[in-house]
Amino acid sequence: xxxxxxxxxxxxxxxxxxxxxxxxxxxxxxxxxxxxxxxxxxxxxxxxxxxxxxxxxxxxxxxxxxxxxxxxxxxxxxxxxxxxxxxxxxxxxxxxxxxxxxxxxxxxxxxxxxxxxxxxxxxxxxxxxxxxxxxxxxxxxxxxxxxxxxxxxxxxxxxxxxxxxxxxxxxxxxxxxxxxxxxxxxxxxxxxxxxxxxxxxxxxxxxxxxxxxxxxxxxxxxxxxxxxxxxxxxxxxxxxxxxxxxxxxxxxxxxxxxxxxxxx
Amino acid sequence: xxxxxxxxxxxxxxxxxxxxxxxxxxxxxxxxxxxxxxxxxxxxxxxxxxxxxxxxxxxxxxxxxxxxxxxxxxxxxxxxxxxxxxxxxxxxxxxxxxxxxxxxxxxxxxxxxxxxxxxxxxxxxxxxxxxxxxxxxxxxxxxxxxxxxxxxxxxxxxxxxxxxxxxxxxxxxxxxxxxxxxxxxxxxxxxxxxxxxxxxxxxxxxxxxxxxxxxxxxxxxxx
Numbered sequence: 382x383x384x385x386x387x388x389x390x391x392x393x394x395x396x397x398x399x400x401x402x403x404x405x406x407x408x409x410x411x412x413x414x415x416x417x418x419x420x421x422x423x424x425x426x427x428x429x430x431x432x433x434x435x436x437x438x439x440x441x442x443x444x445x446x447x448x449x450x451x452x453x454x455x456x457x458x459x460x461x462x463x464x465x466x467x468x469x470x471x472x473x474x475x476x477x478x479x480x481x482x483x484x485x486x487x488x489x490x491x492x493x494x495x496x497x498x499x500x501x502x503x504x505x506x507x508x509x510x511x512x513x514x515x516x517x518x519x520x521x522x523x524x525x526x527x528x529x530x531x532x533x534x535x536x537x538x539x540x541x542x543x544x545x546x547x548x549x550x551x552x553x554x555x556x557x558x559x560x561x562x563x564x565x566x567x568x569x570x571x572x573x574x575x576x577x578x579x580x581x582x583x584x585x586x587x588x589x590x591x592x593x594x595x596x597x598x599x600x601x602x603x604x605x606x607x608x609x610x611x612x613x614x615x616x617x618x619x620x621x622x623x624x625x626x627x628x629x630x631x632x633x634x635x636x637x638x639x640x641x642x643x644x645x
Numbered sequence: 646x647x648x649x650x651x652x653x654x655x656x657x658x659x660x661x662x663x664x665x666x667x668x669x670x671x672x673x674x675x676x677x678x679x680x681x682x683x684x685x686x687x688x689x690x691x692x693x694x695x696x697x698x699x700x701x702x703x704x705x706x707x708x709x710x711x712x713x714x715x716x717x718x719x720x721x722x723x724x725x726x727x728x729x730x731x732x733x734x735x736x737x738x739x740x741x742x743x744x745x746x747x748x749x750x751x752x753x754x755x756x757x758x759x760x761x762x763x764x765x766x767x768x769x770x771x772x773x774x775x776x777x778x779x780x781x782x783x784x785x786x787x788x789x790x791x792x793x794x795x796x797x798x799x800x801x802x803x804x805x806x807x808x809x810x811x812x813x814x815x816x817x818x819x820x821x822x823x824x825x826x827x828x829x830x831x832x833x834x835x836x837x838x839x840x841x842x843x844x845x846x847x848x849x850x851x852x853x854x855x856x857x858x859x860x861x862x863x864x865x866x867x868x
Contacts, residue, residue, distance in 0.1 A: 387734070400734055453737035479735045486728050551741060552725035556653075584653050593728030594653045594721050596748065597823040603739030611826070612833045619829030621654040 382408050382474035386421065388433055389481045394489050400479070403433075410470035414457065415440060415447060417469055434493040442466040442606065445543030449494050450481040455545035455604040463543065463606040483544050485553035487591040498544045500590040501558055505542075507586035508579040509562040515571045530568045537565035539607040549604035552593030557601035559583045560617035561609050567620050577627060580620040654827075656717050661824035663714040668821065670707060671813075675853045681793060681866070682857075687786040690777075715756060722749045744819040751816040758809035765796060772796065797861035806858050810851055817847035 384405040391398030405421050412420070415437050422432035438446040447464035451457035457467045472478065480494065488496040526534075540561035547555050563580050566572025572579075588594075595614060602611045649655035680689040693700060744751070761771075766789075769776035775795045777787040796802050821843030825831055831839060860866050 389734075450733060450736075453733060453735035454739065481733055481735075484729065484731045484733055486730050549739065551729065551746060553728035554725070580654075581648075581652070588653050588724075591728060593725035594657060596657075596721070596725065596745065597819075597826045598741035598745045600739055600741050610833060612831055612836060615826050615829045615831040615836075617829075618654055618658075618827055621652070622658070622829055625649070 382410070382469070382472070384408060384417075384472065384475070385477045387477065387479045388493070390433070390493055391482075391490050393492060398490065400481075408469050410468065412469045413440070413465055414449075414451070414467040414469065415465050434491075434495050436495045437465060440465040443541060445541035445606075448483045448496055448498065448544060448548070450479075450483065450548055452479050455483065455548040456543075456606050460603075461606055461608045463541075466606075483548035485544075485547045485550075485592065487553065487555070488544060488547060496544075498542070500592070501542050501544060501547075501555065503590055504555060504559055504583055504586045505562065508575070508582035509559075509566070511566065511571050512575060524570055526569060534565050534568040537561045537568070537609065537613055540565075540605075540609050541607060543606060545604045545606060546601035546609075547592065549600040550593065550595075551598055551600065552596055553591075554595045554601075555587050555590075555592040556584075556595035556614050556617070557605065557609055557611065559587050560611075560613040563620055564613040564616040567616070576620055577624040580617060581624055584617070584621065650717075656721055657827045659713055659717050660721070661827040663710040663717075664820050664824050666710050667707070667714065668817065670703075671850060675850060678854070678857055681790065682860075684790065686790050686793070687782050687784065687788060690789050691786050711756075711759075715752075718749065718752055742819065744815040745823075748816060748819060751812040754809060754812040755816060758805070758812070761805065762809075765802075766793070771802075793857075794861050794866060797858040800862070803858050803862045807855055810854050813854075814847045814851040817850065818844050821846060 386403045386405055387400045388403060389398055390401045403421055403425070405417060406424075408417050408420065415435070418433060418435060425432045436446045436448055438444040440447075442463045442465060445463070447456070449456070449464045451464065451467070456463050457471070459467055459471055482488075482490050482494045483496045483498070487500040488498055490496050538561070540558060542558065544555075544558070546557035547553055550556075563576075563583060566579060567576040597611070597614075599611050602609065650659070677689060677693070678686075680686045738746070765771040769778055769792065772792070772795060773779075775792045777789045777792045780788040780791060782788045782790065797806070822836075822840040825839045825843075826836070
């Protein structure tokens with residue numbers, strides 16, 4: 382099939398950027414969206430045009446690199462699908478497809494469709510971990526965790542950190558991302574010890590990195606390729622409420638947590 | 646406390662709690678207003694004003710709640726706008742609604758309306774000749790009933806009230822369920838139930854409040 386693409390082209394962070402029109406010829410329905418872009422790029426290279434820069438790595442839907450807003454939806458219209466797992470059979474011959482990068486102040490465009498998502502890493506660095514060594518893999522059932530909690534913690538841990546939640550959010554908020562990590566660790570005994578300071582430092586870091594506030598549009602849940610639910614944001618809010626009235630204790634432990642960071 | 650007003654979740658919690666308390670006020674205000682249907686409103690107002698210390702406490706609390714809601718609402722909106730400086734060429738809304746995306750505008754409309762509403766019925770400067778401060782009913786009580794009926798016989802005032810009530814309904818449709826999410830009271834099971842209950846409560850308030858000016862305008866309740 383043949384398609385008309387409108388692709389965001391931007392030389393670098395300082396360039397203003399614009400949408401440019403390209404024709405994609407001979408695309409088969411079995412191709413993934415990224416393979417379609419590979420074909421278009423081969424064509425561009427033959428014409429001595431700069432190929433479209435886009436992020437990709439595993440191409441099996443687990444690395445979270447492919448960051449494209451396709452026809453106004455992060456990762457495209459298909460539910461719980463990353464761009465690499467989106468196949469061309471979902472499009473029709475003659476379709477016009479708009480491809481744009483994630484847009485948020487915290488995600489500056491590096492080139493074309495590639496954005497810098499390291500702001501998410503800095504939220505994790507602020508507190509999305511357990512600071513003490515919890516030992517090797519424990520024997521099965523040596524730490525008893527209710528089945529429900531284990532399941533929910535796993536659901537939260539499914540987040541691949543792709544940033545689609547931020548891209549979809551009208552406020553550019555990373556609350557679903559932060560909530561997934563806060564919830565994942567707060568539901569397991571190893572993570573509960575530092576749950577209070579974690580929720581504080583991670584939400585604080587989120588604002589420092591230039592993300593917006595959550596106003597409960599729930600766009601994030603709909604865009605998430607892993608189906609992370611907004612009930613985890615409610616869980617994060619509960620974890621935050623639990624910390625109220627404990628400010629003194631927590632701020633000193635926040636400093637301690639910073640001390641435990643490995644020096645670079 | 647300082648942490649609460651600096652934190653993203655803290656500011657949202659303030660929005661949720663002040664919003665819910667103002668919602669309670671709106672519910673009681675409607676219950677009070679229905680006294681108009683039984684022609685009790687002048688007596689109701691008399692009883693309320695006899696409790697003047699309570700009235701002033703409620704007024705003071707409401708002004709505080711409103712100020713907090715307004716200040717943090719504007720601050721959060723500005724922060725959110727600056728976090729999303731560039732718009733998409735094409736953006737589809739998957740879950741966001743007209744109500745959720747226009748909270749700041751419906752909120753500001755309500756604030757503006759509130760000012761007019763106070764000028765109309767509290768300070769009574771919109772139609773000074775009908776002011777209940779000047780006119781009394783047969784019982785010798787300030788004649789609120791006639792003032793209200795006279796006001797809503799005017800099509801412009803009727804439209805203004807109905808338009809503002811629609812803004813309030815939109816604000817509540819998103820705000821009510823949103824406040825429960827912010828307070829951490831949602832789970833996968835409760836979220837759809839709370840969302841529906843919020844819409845139903847908002848519509849009941851719309852019908853209740855809109856019925857008074859409409860019934861007066863079409864002449865069922867006469868002065």
